[in-house]
Structure formats: C-alpha cells, structure tokens
Amino acid sequence: MTxxxxxxxxxxxxxxxxxxxAQKAGELGIGVVxxxxxxxxQPELARLVQRFYWAGVARMxxxxxxxxxxxxxxxxxxxxxxxxxxHTPWRVLSLMPDWRTFRFWYRQRKDNRDxxxxxxxxxxxxxxxxxxxxxxxxxPELLARPxxxxxxxxxxxxxxxxxFGWSLAKEMGRLDVGQSVAVKERAVLxxxxxxxxxxxxxxxxxxxxxxxxxxxxxxxxxxxxxFDVPTIGRSTIETLHRSGGHVLAIEAGKTILLDQTESxxxxxxxxxxxxxV
Numbered sequence: 001m002t003x004x005x006x007x008x009x010x011x012x013x014x015x016x017x018x019x020x021x022a023q024k025a026g027e028l029g030i031g032v033v034x035x036x037x038x039x040x041x042q043p044e045l046a047r048l049v050q051r052f053y054w055a056g057v058a059r060m061x062x063x064x065x066x067x068x069x070x071x072x073x074x075x076x077x078x079x080x081x082x083x084x085x086x087h088t089p090w091r092v093l094s095l096m097p098d099w100r101t102f103r104f105w106y107r108q109r110k111d112n113r114d115x116x117x118x119x120x121x122x123x124x125x126x127x128x129x130x131x132x133x134x135x136x137x138x139x140p141e142l143l144a145r146p147x148x149x150x151x152x153x154x155x156x157x158x159x160x161x162x163x164f165g166w167s168l169a170k171e172m173g174r175l176d177v178g179q180s181v182a183v184k185e186r187a188v189l190x191x192x193x194x195x196x197x198x199x200x201x202x203x204x205x206x207x208x209x210x211x212x213x214x215x216x217x218x219x220x221x222x223x224x225x226x227f228d229v230p231t232i233g234r235s236t237i238e239t240l241h242r243s244g245g246h247v248l249a250i251e252a253g254k255t256i257l258l259d260q261t262e263s264x265x266x267x268x269x270x271x272x273x274x275x276x277v
Contacts, residue, residue: 006030007030007071007072008025008030008032008072008075008076009032009073009075009076009130010032010049010076010078011034011035011037011075011077011078012034012035012036012037012040012078013037013041013078013079013080014040014079014080014082015079015080015231015233016233016259017078017079017135017142017258018045018078019042019045019048020139020142021135021138021139022034022048024138025138026048028138032048033050033052033070033072034046034053035054035062035063035067036052036053037081038055038056040080040081041079051070053066058097058098058101059097059098060097060098060104060121060124061099062098063125064100064124064128064130067130068128068129068130072130073129074131074133075125075130075132075133076132076135076226077132077135078135080196104120104121104124113177114176114228115176115220115222115224116176118227122226122227132226132227133226134225134226135226136225136256142256142258142260143252143253143257144250144251144256144257144260145253145276146252146253146276146277147276148273148274148275148276149264149267149274149275149276150264150268150272150273152268152271153275154214154249154273154275158214161183161213162214162216162249162275162277165183165188165214165216165249166216166218166249166277168183168188168191170218170220170221172192173218173219173220173221173222173223174221174222177191177193178191178194179192179197179218179219179220180192180200180201180216180218181215182200182201182203182214182215182245183213183216184212184213189204189208190203190207197215197217197232197236198235198239201215201236201239201240202239202242202243204243204245205242205243205245206243209244211244211246212244212246213245213246213247214247214248215245215247215248216249216250217250217255218250218251219255229254229255229256230250230251230254230255230256231255231256231257231258232256233257233258233259234262237272238266241270241272246271246272247273247274247275248272248273249274249276250274250276250277251277252276257276
C-alpha cells in the first residue's frame with residue numbers, strides 16, 4: 001500500500017474496535033500513533049500501528065504529550081473504557097492522576113455523565129491543537145445496515161416489545177444514563193447504566209428466569225459520533241444467549257456491528273433475531 005505520510009492518533013480502549021480502525025487506516029496508507037489505555041487496550045494492537053504508547057486512564061497529560069511528540073493533529077477514540085474506575089476506593093492513589101487530569105477532574109462542571117466528561121476531554125485536547133474526529137469516518141462499513149440481519153425474524157409479540165423498548169431506550173439516551181433496555185411483555189427488566197450492556201443483559205436474565213426477552217440498544221438522540229457510539233459484537237450475542245434473550249434490536253446507521261459476518265452467524269446458530277431499525 002502507499003504511505004500517504006499522514007499520521008492519525010488513536011486513543012484505544014478495550015475490545016475489537018481499535019483493531020479494526022488501525023487495520024483500515026493502514027489499508028488507506030495512514031500511519032497510526034496509538035496511545036493504549038492501560039488495563040483496557042490489548043498489547044497486540046502495537047503490531048498494527050507505527051508507534052504505540054501506554055498511558056493510565058488518569059494520565060491525560062501523557063496522552064497529549066505522546067501525540068504531540070509524534071506530530072499528530074487528528075485523533076480518534078475507539079474501544080471501551082470502564083467508567084466504574086472513577087468510583088474505586090482511594091482513587092487518587094490507585095489511579096495516580098497526573099496534574100493535567102487532576103486539574104481537569106476537579107474543575108467545576110454540572111455532572112459526570114459520559115457526554116459531559118468526554119466533551120470536556122475533547123476541549124482539553126484541543127487546547128494543545130489535537131482535534132478529535134469520528135473513527136467511523138475511516139470505517140463507515142462497520143455501521144449496521146437497516147433490516148432483519150438474521151434468519152429468524154422477531155415474532156409479533158417481540159416486535160411489540162421492540163417498539164415499547166425503543167422509546168424507553170431513547171429517553172435513557174437523552175438523559176445520558178445508558179443506551180440499552182431489556183424488555184419482556186412490555187415490562188422493563190433492566191436498564192443499562194454505568195455497568196455496560198453485557199452486565200445489564202445478564203441482570204435481565206437473572207430477573208427473567210423463563211427467558212425470551214428482548215434487548216433494545218440505540219444511539220442517544222444527541223449522539224456525538226466521535227465517542228460512545230453503541231457497539232455490539234460476538235460477546236454481546238454470547239451474553240444474550242447465555243442469559244436467555246431471544247431478540248436484539250439496534251439502531252441502523254448509528255450502531256457499530258463488529259465482525260458482522262461472524263456475529264450474525266453466531267446469532268443464527270443460537271436462534272437469536274437481530275433487527276436494525
């Protein structure tokens with residue numbers, strides 16, 4: 001491939017998404033400088049990028065210095081960051097924030113919801129000339145296409161639960177609480193918050209021992225495609241199967257479907273319906 005000489009900063013969390021972004025950038029001839037969040041990003045990611053650095057989740061100053069050292073201007077986020085670490089005991093000692101993060105964290109703001117924190121983080125990076133873009137600008141093919149993606153279609157009753165859960169999930173997204181709800185017979189079993197989709201699904205399975213529930217996962221009405229884009233993949237399908245869920249409804253064009261062929265084949269094997277609305 002041709003090296004365009006362009007360099008892209010990748011701020012990487014956990015999961016498959018950072019790998020797919022790095023691979024696609026490489027195919028486009030774009031060199032990638034990756035800062036992996038320690039305890040989140042996988043070390044194998046270093047093989048796919050030109051330069052790789054580790055940084056603790058509370059070491060914002062180091063992240064910025066690494067990108068600037070490599071003359072990066074454009075940065076994308078990809079992968080999950082476990083937000084619950086902000087509530088660990090003695091977090092100042094366990095996370096060891098640098099001065100940049102310490103000042104950022106204790107600066108006054110209205111709340112600590114995802115959008116509030118991440119938009120402030122984007123502004124903080126912009127002070128040093130680092131501009132965040134959507135990783136999906138490089139790989140829009142990861143977004144789910146509309147329609148029923150699996151062999152099995154939802155039943156009429158399940159379609160009713162999808163419609164019921166959709167409005168609830170959108171409202172939860174508007175409030176920036178979470179992106180997913182689990183529903184059965186138009187009753188809410190679980191609402192995703194800080195724990196993430198997979199744990200919310202497992203909780204729904206614990207509360208609905210008969211199984212057969214529906215999970216609806218949507219983008220926020222105010223979704224910023226630079227971060228926190230709803231994402232599903234094989235692990236979501238596995239969790240749904242083990243928990244007894246039968247349907248996964250997602251938002252077409254605004255949900256990342258990782259390893260699409262493999263994920264859909266896995267859902268088909270388990271008899272799970274996936275519908276992109």
